[in-house]
Amino acid sequence: MLESLYIDSFKYALGERKSHVNDSAAAGRLFSSAEDMKAAGFRWHYMCEPGTSAYDLACAAVRPIADRAAGADAIVYATCLPLNGNLGSDEEWRTSRDVKHLMDFPVSRLQADFKLDGAIAIGLNQQACTSMLGSLRIAAAMLASEPTWQRVLCVTADRFPENAVYEQAYNMISDGAAACVVSREPTEGAFRLLASHQITNGGLGMASDDETVGSYFSYMHRLIAQTLERAQLKATDLDWVVTQNTNDVAWTVLAHLFKIDTEKVVSVTLPDAGHVISADNVLNLTALVESGRIKSGDRLLLTMAGFGLNWQSTILEAV
Secondary structure, eight states, X not given: OOOSOEEEEEEEEEOSEEEXXXXXXXXXXXXXXXXXXXXXXXXXXXXXXXXXXXXXXXXXXXXXXXXXXXXXXXXXXXXXXXXXXXXXXXXXXXXXXXXXXXXXXXXXXXXXXXXXXXXEEEEEOSSGGGHHHHHHHHHHHHHHHOTTOOEEEEEEEEOOOTTOOSEETTEEBOOEEEEEEEESSOOTTOEEEEEEEEEEOGGGTTOOHHHHHHHHHHHHHHHHHHHHHHHTOOGGGOSEEEOOSSOTTHHHHHHHHHTOOGGGEEOTTHHHHOBOTTOHHHHHHXXXXXXXXXXXXXXXXXXXXXXXXXXXXXXXXXX
8 A cells, every 4th residue: 555645736638629529420530430439428529739749738737737846856757659759750850860859758848848857757658548547656656765755747648640530449539638746745635545556468469449348347357356455445445436438338337346336437528528548537537526526535446448458547535
């Protein structure tokens, strides 16, 4: 169990263009039909304008919490798509053959632009949609091993390239970013980190969409059971489950398996925002906080699944 570490200052940013599922299907931005997407709970999603980068989204998420991030000892900057981990020009690399254009790291830019001079910079990728939860785990591990450190800024940001299909594994995707701070001292509205866990099965890295969906329930069940064991909790001890924005039937099944009341399962931003890559937990947690339904002492399970294949979860306690 992780003692005396807290997470706060949740913020997110979405692409500027909001599109209805009907319009995106008509424009060829989906593999599935609009009817199938709506049956899964999706209605709208967000895309970046052509000139907006994933880094622009990251800055938009960090800017409102810049004061809280000031003096951070580290930045963990997570991307799902490898191309979002480089701000350099592919054209300049091909013209010059100089690989420095493949190493224009967004985490370095963020450190400089927000004057986080004392922070070490870490880029995290290859954890797909679980990247934000992965960044929380890394931040907690660093704070545990660095006794003089006080806080770590965690950021995730991704946008699909122009002309991409905005659907993955039967989920409608939005471009977006999220940010938060992991620290030793609780602030108003903070959550204590109780446990984190990850499972990876690299053998499923090239699984088809159907195979990915087929593996979801067995691995998510295993992930949740092992995370609860780490936290020395039972499923009945959970007050809320904050999920990713995927087909809303999935957690109806999992809630039944764990005997969790479906009213405790929160994915309220799914219809309006779709699956915002690694940022879903932050969107849904923010909506839950704003609803005023969380009480001090409430325990929340955050879960994500992503390509790789990766499954990650975190348990928080409201303080």
